[in-house]
Amino acid sequence: MFGLIGHLTSLQHAQSVARELGYPEYADQGLDFWCMAPPQIVDDITVTSITGQTIYGKYVESCFLPEMLASQRIKAATRKIVNAMAHAQKNGINITALGGFSSIIFENFNLQRITRIRNIQLDLQRFTTGNTHTAYIICRQVEQGAQKLGIDLNKATVAVCGATGDIGSAVCRWLDARTDTAELLLVARHQGRLETLQSELGRGKIMSIEEALPQADIVVWVASMPKGIEIDAENLKHPCLMIDGGYPKNLGTKIQHPDVHILNGGIVEHSLDIDWKIMHIVNMNIPNRQLFACFAESMLLEFEQLHTNFSWGRNEITVAKMEKIGEISLKHGFKPLALAV
Ligand code: NDP
Incomplete structure (x- = not known):
């Protein structure tokens, strides 16, 4: 099973999404509340490759918001990321992409030093930044x-x-x-x-x-x-x-x-519809087919049963690795979003 750890782009965005997803108790709350909120699995996902193979995944909302960094709530921001990772691992997810700011926070605040979250020993092999594919x-x-x-x-x-x-x-x-x-x-x-x-x-x-x-x-x-x-x-x-x-x-x-x-x-745009709700929320033009390339990387690693942190660390992405993930991307039916002219 693959996973995606994501977050919303602002407090205002988070409040409107909470209302839409049926979490009214989150919708009227300010930043303090989001700093305390635990991670949630809010979507189950089914993806079929053009090869015919089908895989399953889950979307983990970390409840991180960029305002936490802007207002120096660093402890809250870092807690969001490691808690979401522990939640993914606890739910048996084999390979999870750290979307948006998740991997940036992980690196900038050196979170590899936090190896244990409550009773979970984090296994970093189960996570990828998705940056090679991006x-x-x-x-x-x-x-x-x-x-x-x-x-x-x-x-x-x-x-x-x-x-x-x-x-x-x-x-x-x-x-x-x-x-x-x-x-x-x-x-x-x-x-x-x-x-x-x-x-x-x-x-x-x-x-x-x-x-x-x-x-x-x-x-x-x-x-x-x-x-x-x-x-x-x-x-x-x-x-x-x-x-x-x-x-x-x-x-x-x-x-x-x-x-x-x-x-x-x-x-990226996938050749077939993906069964999920989450991309409606981040305003993709074709939400059943379009997604962030970093999320697609965890799907590609799941399709290929490469349960390893393919993209990890900082500034270590090689052209050879980009070519490799590019071949797998094409094989399973993803293509770059094109310019509409
Ligand atoms: P990094 O933190 O590794 O790099 C960020 C870069 O931006 C650094 O060069 C940094 O250098 C520079 N930078 C930061 N602030 C400014 C500024 N105000 N003016 C000029 N340069 C600035 O980030 P990533 O490479 O991991 O991610 C980059 C972006 O891509 C992020 O917005 C991230 O959310 C997004 N992303 C998108 C994905 C997708 O699937 N579409 C997947 C993953 C990430 P310096 O600090 O010296 O200015």
Whole structure:
């Protein structure tokens, strides 16, 4: 059995979802209540591959909210993640994806030191960040989106915002090794990590977001921002492809400009309907078929009976591993969400 650990994007989102899912006692509560709330299994899932194989899974709502980080409720945030992991393990789930901020919190607050939650000894082999599949899907979205918009990668400048992160660094490695992208712009805040990435790649220009945006034909957004930022479409190249892989979204406004194309990043579409309710709640356009690539990674590992932490740690995703998960993804009927133009 596979599992998905997820969370909602804001307190307001959580309150409306609680009402919709039939938890009225959660719907009128503020952040303090969510800091105390235990994890819940709120969905049972059945997925059938195009090979005909069927697998079963569960969705674990961690009750983490990005406002907990913004208001420095670090203890509550970390408790949410380890409790959700223990809950997944207690329910017999063999491989669980840590969606959205779950894996970021796990890494940033060094949660591998917490090995025991009450009577459960956490077995980390049962968890994956799902980031290898997410990075692979975003790279394919860059390649396919560029082709659709007539942007030649061999003449194009691609800015990666969040370049030093787990997903961002993998995207940079792939664009460097597997495409002929002309110029890479590396954007993040911490200068030392940017320089390490630049020397690993042997290329890439380090820039602030403000400097990078007007120069980029394609922008990949994979920064771990608890809240999106505002962008003025007039300061961008036309055409410009913006692939927003953040959860919550890195872009704070809905940009409406005929030559700026926004694509939901790190999202896959399955060839067959999936039996679940959860993707209605996170506003996917086709909720029976579309999902986060990190969640799909735990499904892929279950299909292949690879009950191991395929994606783990930070900045260790190789192009070879991205190729491997990409092959399995295609085999079972997933494809990257395409640009609608
Ligand atoms: P990491 O924490 O590993 O990396 C985050 C990156 O963002 C770092 O380079 C960090 O560098 C940078 N960053 C953070 N804040 C800012 C800022 N204000 N301005 C510029 N750069 C910033 O995160 P992941 O790679 O694991 O995840 C990235 C995003 O992808 C998250 O939003 C996550 O929720 C989402 N995600 C989506 C998935 C999907 O299936 N679609 C799956 C998993 C994650 P620095 O701190 O130096 O600025």
